[in-house]
Amino acid sequence: MKPFAIDDIFEKRRPREFRRPVTGHEVARSAGVSQSAVSRVFTPGASVSVQTRAKVLAAATKLGYRPNLIASSLITGRSRIVGVVVPGLRNPFYAALVDALSEALSGRDYRVMLFTAWHGTSADPILDEILRYRLDALILVSAELSSRLAEECGEVGLPVVMVNRKTDSEAVSSVTGDNRAGAACIGSFLLAGSHRRFVFMAGLDSSSTSRDREAGFRERLLQAGAVPPLKVHGSYTVEVASRATRELLKARTRPDAIFCANDQMAMAAMDVARSEFGLDVGRELSIVGFDDTQLAASPAYRLTTFSQPVEKMVDNAVAILVDACNGRDLSTGPHIVGGRLVVRDSARLPPRGLSQVGGRTVWTQSAKQSID
Amino acid sequence: MKPFAIDDIFEKRRPREFRRPVTGHEVARSAGVSQSAVSRVFTPGASVSVQTRAKVLAAATKLGYRPNLIASSLITGRSRIVGVVVPGLRNPFYAALVDALSEALSGRDYRVMLFTAWHGTSADPILDEILRYRLDALILVSAELSSRLAEECGEVGLPVVMVNRKTDSEAVSSVTGDNRAGAACIGSFLLAGSHRRFVFMAGLDSSSTSRDREAGFRERLLQAGAVPPLKVHGSYTVEVASRATRELLKARTRPDAIFCANDQMAMAAMDVARSEFGLDVGRELSIVGFDDTQLAASPAYRLTTFSQPVEKMVDNAVAILVDACNGRDLSTGPHIVGGRLVVRDSARLPPRGLSQVGGRTVWTQSAKQSID
DNA sequence: ATGAAAGCGCTAACAG
DNA sequence: CTGTTAGCGCTTTCAT
Numbered sequence: 001m002k003p004f005a006i007d008d009i010f011e012k013r014r015p016r017e018f019r020r021p022v023t024g025h026e027v028a029r030s031a032g033v034s035q036s037a038v039s040r041v042f043t044p045g046a047s048v049s050v051q052t053r054a055k056v057l058a059a060a061t062k063l064g065y066r067p068n069l070i071a072s073s074l075i076t077g078r079s080r081i082v083g084v085v086v087p088g089l090r091n092p093f094y095a096a097l098v099d100a101l102s103e104a105l106s107g108r109d110y111r112v113m114l115f116t117a118w119h120g121t122s123a124d125p126i127l128d129e130i131l132r133y134r135l136d137a138l139i140l141v142s143a144e145l146s147s148r149l150a151e152e153c154g155e156v157g158l159p160v161v162m163v164n165r166k167t168d169s170e171a172v173s174s175v176t177g178d179n180r181a182g183a184a185c186i187g188s189f190l191l192a193g194s195h196r197r198f199v200f201m202a203g204l205d206s207s208s209t210s211r212d213r214e215a216g217f218r219e220r221l222l223q224a225g226a227v228p229p230l231k232v233h234g235s236y237t238v239e240v241a242s243r244a245t246r247e248l249l250k251a252r253t254r255p256d257a258i259f260c261a262n263d264q265m266a267m268a269a270m271d272v273a274r275s276e277f278g279l280d281v282g283r284e285l286s287i288v289g290f291d292d293t294q295l296a297a298s299p300a301y302r303l304t305t306f307s308q309p310v311e312k313m314v315d316n317a318v319a320i321l322v323d324a325c326n327g328r329d330l331s332t333g334p335h336i337v338g339g340r341l342v343v344r345d346s347a348r349l350p351p352r353g354l355s356q357v358g359g360r361t362v363w364t365q366s367a368k369q370s371i372d
Numbered sequence: 373m374k375p376f377a378i379d380d381i382f383e384k385r386r387p388r389e390f391r392r393p394v395t396g397h398e399v400a401r402s403a404g405v406s407q408s409a410v411s412r413v414f415t416p417g418a419s420v421s422v423q424t425r426a427k428v429l430a431a432a433t434k435l436g437y438r439p440n441l442i443a444s445s446l447i448t449g450r451s452r453i454v455g456v457v458v459p460g461l462r463n464p465f466y467a468a469l470v471d472a473l474s475e476a477l478s479g480r481d482y483r484v485m486l487f488t489a490w491h492g493t494s495a496d497p498i499l500d501e502i503l504r505y506r507l508d509a510l511i512l513v514s515a516e517l518s519s520r521l522a523e524e525c526g527e528v529g530l531p532v533v534m535v536n537r538k539t540d541s542e543a544v545s546s547v548t549g550d551n552r553a554g555a556a557c558i559g560s561f562l563l564a565g566s567h568r569r570f571v572f573m574a575g576l577d578s579s580s581t582s583r584d585r586e587a588g589f590r591e592r593l594l595q596a597g598a599v600p601p602l603k604v605h606g607s608y609t610v611e612v613a614s615r616a617t618r619e620l621l622k623a624r625t626r627p628d629a630i631f632c633a634n635d636q637m638a639m640a641a642m643d644v645a646r647s648e649f650g651l652d653v654g655r656e657l658s659i660v661g662f663d664d665t666q667l668a669a670s671p672a673y674r675l676t677t678f679s680q681p682v683e684k685m686v687d688n689a690v691a692i693l694v695d696a697c698n699g700r701d702l703s704t705g706p707h708i709v710g711g712r713l714v715v716r717d718s719a720r721l722p723p724r725g726l727s728q729v730g731g732r733t734v735w736t737q738s739a740k741q742s743i744d
Numbered sequence: 745a746t747g748a749a750a751g752c753g754c755t756a757a758c759a760g
Numbered sequence: 761c762t763g764t765t766a767g768c769g770c771t772t773t774c775a776t
Contacts, residue, residue, distance in 0.1 A: 035748095049746085068506055089468070095461040099460055111505070115478070133442065408762075439754075444754050447754055447756080448756095
């Protein structure tokens with residue numbers, strides 16, 4: 001009776017003429033061994049005689065057997081799936097990050113479950129989903145997480161790693177570029193290029209990244225006794241950034257240097273400055289970005305921007321994650337990976353401090369100019 | 373004894389002081405009901421009395437219960453996870469596609485498991501993974517799949533939808549833009565703009581998309597009695613496309629029109645033509661792309677390109693997929709969604725045929741010029 | 745080295 | 761409407 005009952009249930013679910021996936025039990029029967037023998041054959045460190053292994057393997061390939069990972073993860077308690085939450089893939093920097101993450105994780109035999117949230121939105125509702133799927137870990141790319149839920153993750157033992165964002169909550173590791181120092185560096189660079197009227201185009205105030213970049217920039221300018229930057233909002237989108245730039249350039253006294261919290265906004269600003277105001281960006285107006293996305297290097301922009309080393313950030317994040325999944329949680333807290341100011345043509349050059357590194361021109365503050 | 377044994381096992385796996393996720397059984401005990409009552413409360417269409425529901429919900433929130441979707445999918449046979457295979461996210465067109473797919477699927481209550489393969493590589497090894505996870509369906513974005521495995525998917529009842537690629541195999545649905553017609557349209561457009569020396573920059577010959585675009589372009593040129601296009605290889609990458617363009621423009625007799633199989637290559641070609649050869653693209657040399665990615669519209673490129681309606685493709689793909697997951701497999705085979713030639717400044721304009729649609733300039737072949 | 749047996753957390757008949 | 765019961769396909773003792 002049993003098989004019939006099962007088949008009936010099955011038929012109700014898959015109304016078509018499908019052979020349902022073959023189970024370990026079936027392989028066992030076909031090979032004349034026990035089901036546990038089959039399991040052992042497919043478990044890396046298990047002890048099976050060569051004969052049994054051969055029999056099982058033969059039967060398995062004959063029947064087209066593939067172990068059901070869902071079932072095994074139910075019992076082992078680990079799914080080897082990690083959730084990746086990202087505010088959309090339209091921003092090339094995020095796309096690059098997720099791409100690298102996906103590759104790194106699959107190299108470590110983890111699968112990626114992708115969640116696209118919205119910019120500035122909390123990851124909370126998504127996280128609820130994630131908790132239901134019993135994922136092994138969670139990576140938050142440029143996404144926020146309420147401390148309540150962060151806590152809950154800690155309680156449940158779900159390792160959380162934030163990438164390109166940080167948080168106050170302990171038990172949540174984070175990997176970011178050096179936003180503060182990078183922004184300060186840009187400040188110095190612009191100062192050295194004798195700019196006077198600065199503007200900072202923010203991303204989202206809810207993002208620690210944008211706040212840190214603003215703080216670093218502002219502080220450096222203040223230290224140098226310059227006029228603090230005017231702050232405008234670009235929302236990390238080209239539409240808003242374009243509008244903001246338009247306003248800026250329509251004003252009677254224009255800024256002579258705009259630092260945008262990311263490359264996308266910087267390129268949008270360049271587009272507006274060049275095509276709507278006919279400005280020669282790099283001579284009449286300096287624009288600097290942050291991230292060093294692929295497009296920043298293209299001849300169409302040649303954007304001066306602070307590089308965020310995607311590979312390094314990803315390696316770090318994955319290392320932390322893997323450690324955490326294995327119970328070693330040594331590395332909680334913030335991790336900062338350094339970057340460089342990559343100098344191209346979108347901002348006026350300072351007289352000194354330029355050097356060549358790996359085919360790129362970078363700027364470093366010379367010793368005597370150094371402030372901190 | 374039992375709980376101890378379980379706890380021991382648990383401790384071995386999660387070496388830290390974690391409370392393991394609470395189970396439905398625990399909620400049941402705390403609420404003074406049966407475990408199935410708990411299950412019913414969390415099953416949409418089940419009948420539970422208000423009192424029980426209240427008791428269960430109270431206990432559940434108190435304990436922080438979240439149903440284990442892994443366990444439930446083991447028994448229902450559906451995971452509500454679909455695999456999405458894509459050759460990297462660095463190509464903005466793919467990123468946009470995956471982004472839209474992710475959003476559309478999460479709207480239908482499906483989760484996305486992301487696999488990044490490599491361009492031109494078969495999805496086969498990845499698919500093996502996928503089969504082990506018992507995903508509900510598979511979406512192949514611009515990725516190939518051997519017919520052997522496609523068949524195997526059919527046998528197992530795993531619905532497969534290819535997006536931006538097609539295949540000969542039945543039982544595999546595909547959604548593509550109208551590559552052939554689009555390429556033919558570009559041919560006519562270029563002809564009407566009185567170009568003479570054409571080149572087609574291919575993506576990968578293994579991609580049906582590139583082949584279709586080539587065929588459509590070539591045929592149209594031939595029909596018109598023009599010299600067939602010279603074919604060069606761009607591999608869908610900016611490096612190779614740049615090199616190819618360089619070679620092309622170094623030659624004694626330059627082409628006057630280059631049709632690139634995608635926007636990325638077209639923009640790479642523009643970069644080389646402008647910055648290395650000082651050419652005025654759109655006057656001295658015409659370059660046309662395919663996809664109409666976001667960047668194509670930017671003032672820095674203003675690329676003339678055939679639009680692929682991402683939203684429409686995604687809606688189609690998701691609809692097919694959802695149908696298939698529910699056993700209705702009416703829509704297998706190829707689906708083609710149309711596009712338009714979006715005219716901007718990277719190619720010389722023909723005297724007639726231009727019109728405004730939704731704020732964009734598009735080109736349509738006038739009746740008397742029409743050939744097929 | 746191998747099989748039997750006991751679950752992992754959940755859903756779905758089936759009685760009541 | 762609710763509890764009981766029987767598994768989903770697998771891993772892991774525990775004897776043998």
